[in-house]
Each structure stands twice: as C-alpha cells, then as structure tokens.
Amino acid sequence: MEGIDFYKYVGGIVKGKSGKDEVGDFDKFKDLMNYLKCMARARPEDKQLMVTGLKQMGCVVAFAGDGTNDAPALKKANIGFAMGYGSTDICK
Numbered sequence: 001m002e003g004i005d006f007y008k009y010v011g012g013i014v015k016g017k018s019g020k021d022e023v024g025d026f027d028k029f030k031d032l033m034n035y036l037k038c039m040a041r042a043r044p045e046d047k048q049l050m051v052t053g054l055k056q057m058g059c060v061v062a063f064a065g066d067g068t069n070d071a072p073a074l075k076k077a078n079i080g081f082a083m084g085y086g087s088t089d090i091c092k
Contacts, residue, residue: 003039003046006032013049021076023053030057047073065091 001009010032011024023029033053039046047063051073054061063070063077066087074080074091082091 001036001039003042006036006039007043007046007049010049010053013045013052021052023049023056026053026056029053033057044069044072048076051076067091 010026010029013021014024016022039050042050047065047070051061051063055076055078060079061077062079062081063073064081064083065071065074066083068088068090071088071090074082080091
C-alpha cells in the first residue's frame with residue numbers, strides 16, 4: 001500500500017477530545033494492521049500516522065530514520081534510531 005492511500009483510508013491524524021493526536025478512523029486502522037506488510041512511498045505524515053496509530057493501540061514503537069522527513073515520526077516514537085553516519089542533525 002502506498003503511503004498516501006494509507007493516510008486517506010484511515011482518515012489521517014486528528015486532534016482527539018484530550019487534545020492529543022489520534023487516528024481519524026481508528027477501527028479501519030486496527031483492521032488494516034492485520035494485513036499491512038509494507039508501505040511504499042511514505043511521506044512524513046504517513047510515517048507519523050503509523051506511529052500514532054500503533055501507540056494508540058498500546059504498542060511500544062521503535063522507528064529508524066536518517067533524514068529530516070523522518071524527524072516527526074522519530075520524535076513521536078517511544079524509541080527513535082538515527083541511522084548511519086549520514087543522518088541529518090535533526091534526526092540525531
């Protein structure tokens with residue numbers, strides 16, 4: 001599944017009643033997680049949505065990235081790994 005299709009299918013990120021980020025359609029997100037094996041052409045907001053949804057499910061999330069586009073998901077994850085010597089400073 002491509003990132004933009006994933007984002008549209010689950011309704012993106014919305015502010016919940018508590019003011020925290022949540023998945024727009026959490027039931028669709030949970031159902032999709034049973035089948036999703038790979039996400040292609042993921043944009044920064046797609047990665048952040050994935051981390052948000054997994055944390056909303058109660059998962060401990062680790063995320064690895066090396067560029068500025070990975071920074072939002074790295075920050076939101078429980079554990080973030082800046083990969084390689086070429087990682088941007090914002091990831092580190």
